[in-house]
Amino acid sequence: MEDLYRENLLDHYENPRHHGTLEHADISHEESNPLCGDRIRIDVKLSEDGSRIAEIAFSGDGCIISQASASMLMDEVDCKPIGEVQKLERQDVLDMVGAPLTAARVKCAMLGLKVLKAGLYQYLVDHQK
């Protein structure tokens, strides 16, 4: 617990990477955690063949854990193949945060991944022939 709010996390919170929204995004999805009011929206533009993330951005508000872990997630998935992004799991996010979280705070950390995966899933369902 000692170094949860250490430089790296605070840096992502104060200088979020890929922050904002994208025009003409292929995927736009937003969810919030009603328990604490954390809210995250993620916009994704896919590569022409639809196999990779070409551009990604997030926006929202909430606690440091939710916003900083979303920022870390952006760095992690930018330019990655969709197949790889779909494989990301809870533990991957916890590894990015890099410090132990209590159960209540794990939810905050997972919001970004949840939004991204839900958005991707919806996209794939909609574009299935």
Place this chain on the structure above:
Amino acid sequence: MKDTIRSLDVARIRQDFPALNERVHGRPLVFLDSAASSQKPIQVLSALDQAYRTSYANVHRGVYYNSERTTDLYDQAREKITRFIGAPAPENVVFVRNATEALNLVAYSYGRHFLQAGDEIVLTELEHHANFVPWQVLARERGIRLKFIPLTPQGTLDLARLDELLTPRVKLVTFAHVSNVLGTITDPRPVIERAHAVGAKVVVDGCQAAPHMPVDVQALDCDFYALSGHKMLGPTGIGVLYGKTDVLEAMPPFMTGGDMISSVTFDSVTWNEIPVKFEAGTPAFVEAIALGAAVDYLAALGMDAVRAHEREVVAYAIERLTEVPGATIIGPTDPDIRGGALTFTIKDIHPHDLGTLLDREGVAIRAGHHCAQPLHVRLGLPATARASFYIYTELREIDALIEAIYKAKHTLRK
């Protein structure tokens, strides 16, 4: 406040609470979440232990010594609670699991039997979900209209609006005696009088009041009063619904089964008398006995003294928090109308981050919406932080809270 009121010997009291001596993250625990649930004194812990360890048997059913003795202790517990809340008789004290069950019992049994389409229920904008959702469900199911007593900017009920809300269609009025978020103490008497004047029954959610101040249900003249044992030194799994005799007698049972019947044949059943009519199945009698011990403990301190102590703590906490740059107190800042729960925000720090950082200093507070989402919507805040106090809270713990808040601000560069 009269100066004849005894004050509490907090140092002495703390010796009765083993959990307060625990350390968290290597620091002494500063427990500021008693509004969620209180710590337990050894008197209550040993009542539980004794009841299980000696002469344990199910109540009401046996003709042998152990069962009679346990039944006796169980009955005594009900009598203690009867005296503690000023109920006329033990028959008015129904044991339930918690305040949530008490309020649901009223909504299901009284509400579904006596309210119909077109009727109205008046509640308030500050209710806990436990005194909100059961009415919302009932209203949807039956076509009943819910109306809300609004809040003043200070966080008190705007009772100037009450008369316009109290139409002849209003069959039930319900409100929290003390708000678990705003800390607001509402004087129930005038509301109850005005509600009765239009023929409405009144349900008081006493969850945050009964543990902290003298309560006399007969003087209040409410029809129902709900409380949870675990917030008043008692164990989990036991709570109380007080009800006036005539309403309890008129109501159908909530659940059916053993104990609550007087006779059953293959094609008919007659209900047992109150309060047992509402206590189907084996009750939490050990927990009830321990709640009796909790009530003994509080009665020995004197509820006037408990309230006086908490008033002092909350006044000090308000004073200290007001000094902190960026701190905003949510709800009344007059300690005369504020119970021992202080809700606040710190500018640019999410309450969950604050809670996590305070926890590292051993300071336990609550962060979130405290089961009052509609109120938070009204306040325009997704979440708040809440420090709450009880008989064992010391002023130095408020100092520890303030120091931890400064430290959190420093860590987060706010």
